Amino acid sequence: xxxxxxxxxxxxxxxxxxxxxxxxxxxxxxxxxxxxxxxxxxxxxxxxxxxxxxxxxxxxxxxxxxxxxxxxxxxxxxxxxxxxxxxxxxxxxxxxxxxxxxxxxxxxxxxxxxxxxxxxxxxxxxxxxxxxxxxxxxxxxxxxxxxxxxxxxxxxxxxxxxxxxxxxxxxxxxxxxxxxxxxxxxxxxxxxxxxxxxxxxxxxxxxxxxxxxxxxxxxxxxxxxxxxxxxxxxxxxxxxxxxxxxxxxxxxxxxxxxxxxxxxxxxxxxxxxxxxxxxxxxxxxxxxxxxxxxxxxxxxxxxxxxxxxxxxxxxxxxxxxxxxxxxxxxxxxxxxxxxxxxxxxxxxxxxxxxxxxxxxxxxxxxxxxxxxxxxxxxxxxxxxxxxxxxxxxxxxxxxxxxxxxxxxxxxxxxxxxxxxxxxxxxxxxxxxxxxxxxxxxxxxx
Numbered sequence: 001x002x003x004x005x006x007x008x009x010x011x012x013x014x015x016x017x018x019x020x021x022x023x024x025x026x027x028x029x030x031x032x033x034x035x036x037x038x039x040x041x042x043x044x045x046x047x048x049x050x051x052x053x054x055x056x057x058x059x060x061x062x063x064x065x066x067x068x069x070x071x072x073x074x075x076x077x078x079x080x081x082x083x084x085x086x087x088x089x090x091x092x093x094x095x096x097x098x099x100x101x102x103x104x105x106x107x108x109x110x111x112x113x114x115x116x117x118x119x120x121x122x123x124x125x126x127x128x129x130x131x132x133x134x135x136x137x138x139x140x141x142x143x144x145x146x147x148x149x150x151x152x153x154x155x156x157x158x159x160x161x162x163x164x165x166x167x168x169x170x171x172x173x174x175x176x177x178x179x180x181x182x183x184x185x186x187x188x189x190x191x192x193x194x195x196x197x198x199x200x201x202x203x204x205x206x207x208x209x210x211x212x213x214x215x216x217x218x219x220x221x222x223x224x225x226x227x228x229x230x231x232x233x234x235x236x237x238x239x240x241x242x243x244x245x246x247x248x249x250x251x252x253x254x255x256x257x258x259x260x261x262x263x264x265x266x267x268x269x270x271x272x273x274x275x276x277x278x279x280x281x282x283x284x285x286x287x288x289x290x291x292x293x294x295x296x297x298x299x300x301x302x303x304x305x306x307x308x309x310x311x312x313x314x315x316x317x318x319x320x321x322x323x324x325x326x327x328x329x330x331x332x333x334x335x336x337x338x339x340x341x342x343x344x345x346x347x348x349x350x351x352x353x354x355x356x357x358x359x360x361x362x363x364x365x366x367x368x369x370x371x372x373x374x375x376x377x378x379x380x381x382x383x384x385x386x387x388x389x390x391x392x393x394x395x396x397x398x399x400x401x402x403x404x405x406x407x408x409x410x411x412x413x414x415x416x417x418x419x420x421x422x423x424x425x426x427x428x429x430x431x432x433x434x435x436x437x438x439x440x441x442x443x444x445x
Contacts, residue, residue, distance in 0.1 A: 040062070040063025040064065041059075041064050041065050042059035042063055042064070043063045043077035043078060044063065044077065045063055052078050053065035053078065053261070054260075055079075055265075055266060055310070055311045056306070056307050056309075056311040057071070057079060057257055057261065057310070058071040058072035058076050058079050058080050059079055059080075060075065060077070061076065061077065062075075063077070065257060065261060066257045067257060067303065067306050067310065068303055081306075081310055091316065094410055095413050095414060095415055096320065096406045096409035096414050096417050097406075098415045098416050099274070099319060099415065099416030099417075100127050100128070100418075101127070101128040101129075101276065101319055101416060101419070102121075102126045102128070102129050102130070102419040102421070102422035103129075103131075103132045103419060103420050104121070104130070104131055104132065104421065104422060105132050105423055106131065106132065106133070106145065106146060106149050106152055108423035108424075109148075109152060112352060112354070114352040114360065114363065116424075118152055118156045118159065119155055119158070119159075120423075121156075121159060121422060123162040123163035124163050126163075126166065127165065127166065127167065127416075128167045128168070129156060129159070129166065129167075129168050129169070129422070130168075130169045130170070130171040131153065131168065131171060132171045132214070132421065133173060133174040133176075133214065134149075134171070134202070135172070135173075135181075136177065136181040136182065136195070139194060140181070140185040140194050141198035142172060142195070142198045142202045153206045156168050157206075167209040167248060168208055168209055169209060169211055169212050169248055169250070170202065170211055170212070171214050171252070172199075172213055173213060173214035174214050175216045178224050179215065179216065179217055179218070179223040179224045179229075180224030182213075182215040182218065182225075183218070183224065183226045183232075186218075186229060186232035186235065186236045187226070187232060195236075196239060196240055196243045196244065197243075199240070199244070203247060209247065209248055210247050210249060211247065211248065211249060211250075212276065213236075214251075214252040215233070215251070216254070216259075217262050218232075218233045218263060219261070219262030220259055230263065230264050231264070233263065233264070234264050234267045234268050237249070237251075237271040238271050240271065241270075241271040241272075249272055250272060250273050251275055252278060253276070253277060254278050255279050255281075255301070265308065265311055266312055266313065269313060269314070269317060272317070273317075274319050274416065275313065275318050275319065276319045277308065277319060277320055277321055278420070279296065279322075280296050280321050280322075280420065281323075281327075282296065282301070283295045284357060285327075285329070285345065285357045291343060292329040292339060292393045293340065293395070294378070295323065295326075295395060296382070296383055296395070296397055296405075297381040297382075297383060298381055298383075298404065299380065299381060301320075301405075301408075302408070305412070315414045315415065316414070317415060318415060319414070319416040320409045320416070320418070321418055321419075322397060322405060322417050322418065322419050323419075323420060324360065325358055325359060325421075325424050326394040326396030327357060328346065328347025328356075328359055328392065329343035329345070329346065329357070329392075329393045330345045330347055330348070331343055331387070331391040331393050332344045332391075333391070337387045339381070339385060341393075344391075347359070347392050347393065347394060353424075359396070360424035361396060361398070361424050361426060362426040362427065364394060364396050365426045366426075367386070368386060371388045375398075382401045382405050383395050383396070383401055384396055384398060384400070384401055405417075
């Protein structure tokens with residue numbers, strides 16, 4: 001993700017990622033209708049050769065692809081799935097503990113407060129840490145997104161002294177990079193080879209154990225992609241596996257049916273170590289009508305995962321996303337504070353994340369403490385929410401709701417969890433923001 005080096009710009013980019021990377025699981029397919037009204041996507045009236053939906057999605061009676069009763073129920077035209085797909089049921093009781101992946105955002109080192117550096121990370125808590133992000137240059141080669149990133153690389157690698165089994169991956173892409181650089185890179189064998197060679201050299205130079213491809217999103221023509229991306233991405237995965245041998249290779253995918261249709265996951269699965277599933281941002285200020293809804297509702301996550309199960313993806317090859325941040329709203333009325341109440345807009349930006357509509361968990365912890373709040377647990381949705389101040393409302397996750405989501409992952413035989421992002425958690429108060437910032441300045445000098 002190529003970004004300006006101010007915290008405001010960085011978090012604006014992250015917010016844009018949130019706006020696009022997921023649609024409400026309960027209404028998958030609506031984004032397609034909002035985005036293009038020119039033609040139906042499938043079934044009667046669809047362009048020749050596109051009558052059927054991508055694998056795992058039903059063609060609704062209105063000619064749109066998705067899952068759930070609105071698409072697969074009465075009037076469904078093709079790929080109709082009347083029952084939840086079967087998947088692996090035999091696994092270890094604690095399958096989701098098989099891997100714990102945490103993303104570290106480079107811009108967390110330059111926030112105005114709640115600064116989070118690699119040395120703040122509890123190395124024992126993670127099996128894998130993904131550094132977000134590296135970018136692609138004009139030659140389809142990997143490059144740092146900022147000059148100081150290589151300093152942060154060294155700090156991350158030093159965590160291996162505390163956890164000898166820790167693996168550190170470089171995550172390439174992010175929403176801010178856009179779809180076009182990836183689309184250009186995968187379009188020919190020569191540019192794919194240039195990328196793979198640069199990835200191998202980059203990992204060897206800085207000590208990375210693997211690579212995570214966060215392409216948002218293949219075949220997304222509205223974001224600069226091409227319809228050829230789907231097949232070309234499979235070719236890239238196959239060629240990466242042949243060339244990178246024992247290096248880790250993962251991809252990160254959205255929970256949106258509209259954008260997930262650009263991936264041929266079943267064809268890619270043999271070449272990947274696992275698939276990171278972004279099971280968050282299911283609701284936000286882009287919804288219409290605007291309601292205060294939790295963005296990590298487990299009921300909706302369960303439905304969104306059918307997009308993978310319906311394709312025959314093995315649950316053990318899926319890593320369930322956990323959000324270390326909340327979505328916030330300004331309520332329309334202080335008398336209606338439950339999920340589903342009307343909202344008039346985004347919540348007030350936090351002092352550290354500086355993005356209206358989101359708060360990192362460190363900021364939420366401070367708000368709870370300063371306002372002596374008692375969060376409300378919705379056990380079915382596996383979320384918590386709070387209200388405070390001038391009609392401010394936030395839904396978020398903490399250790400209690402993470403435990404509920406991990407229990408669900410174990411029941412579904414999901415092979416691990418991943419955090420976006422580990423640097424959004426509260427620091428040990430004894431470390432302090434000022435001390436952390438001083439150390440960061442010293443390390444860069």
